[in-house]
Amino acid sequence: MGAIFQSLGRTVTAGIVLLIVIILLVGSVSGTWIKVDHAWSLFFMRWLHVLSGIMWIGLLWYFNFVQIPSMPKIPDEQKPAVSKVIAPTALFWFRWAALATVVTGLLLAWMSGYIGQALSLQRSHVAIGIGMWLALVMAYNVWFIIWPNQQRALGMVPAEPDVKAKSQRMAMLTSRFNTFFSIPMLFCMVAQQNGGL
Numbered sequence: 001m002g003a004i005f006q007s008l009g010r011t012v013t014a015g016i017v018l019l020i021v022i023i024l025l026v027g028s029v030s031g032t033w034i035k036v037d038h039a040w041s042l043f044f045m046r047w048l049h050v051l052s053g054i055m056w057i058g059l060l061w062y063f064n065f066v067q068i069p070s071m072p073k074i075p076d077e078q079k080p081a082v083s084k085v086i087a088p089t090a091l092f093w094f095r096w097a098a099l100a101t102v103v104t105g106l107l108l109a110w111m112s113g114y115i116g117q118a119l120s121l122q123r124s125h126v127a128i129g130i131g132m133w134l135a136l137v138m139a140y141n142v143w144f145i146i147w148p149n150q151q152r153a154l155g156m157v158p159a160e161p162d163v164k165a166k167s168q169r170m171a172m173l174t175s176r177f178n179t180f181f182s183i184p185m186l187f188c189m190v191a192q193q194n195g196g197l
């Protein structure tokens with residue numbers, strides 16, 4: 001067990017193996033097996049979508065609830081541990097998870113046959129439509145505002161000290177803006193299936 005949990009790759013693989021065991025157990029107990037049809041593919045895409053969404057919004061909330069408020073409390077000589085090691089790794093998973101969430105979300109809407117109705121906010125799909133627009137703005141912010149500003153702020157690309165300071169503030173404010181949007185976005189996302197709106 002210890003050998004598995006000492007490696008992130010093996011841990012994720014073990015999670016997938018456990019999932020397969022659960023599927024086989026449920027199938028053998030109930031006698032009904034998964035049928036890979038359109039409905040199941042839709043469900044599978046929904047699962048991938050929720051996984052990537054959790055990775056994205058989990059890291060957004062980590063930045064806002066943990067990293068940003070902790071920075072002023074960290075002694076200057078220890079700050080590079082965050083800015084040079086932790087933040088670049090977190091940003092890597094953050095931006096790619098944002099892209100994966102957008103791709104799986106758009107595929108989900110397209111496979112469900114309502115992508116146009118949702119994006120044009122027609123009544124029957126207004127909840128998911130609003131959720132999608134909020135999340136699309138957030139994803140735009142990640143890739144085109146937060147990421148370029150963070151690259152300057154963290155010294156991943158060269159920048160003058162005043163530009164660096166401005167970039168840091170811009171990245172922080174945009175990250176706060178995304179946290180603000182994430183609250184109604186998630187409500188709208190789950191409201192479509194569950195009659196929340």
Ligand code: HEM
Nearest residue numbers: 053054101102105106108109128132135136189190192193
């Ligand atoms: C541009 C980005 C996004 C798009 C295009 C999108 C699209 C969708 C679509 C089409 C659905 C299916 C709605 C339905 O018919 O029930 C959905 C559900 C969902 N999405 Fe998103 N989404 C996006 C971002 C996010 C984010 C950032 C999260 C954060 C975790 C998220 C979490 C969820 C959840 C939890 C569900 C509900 C699944 C269910 O109730 O079965 N989505 N999304």
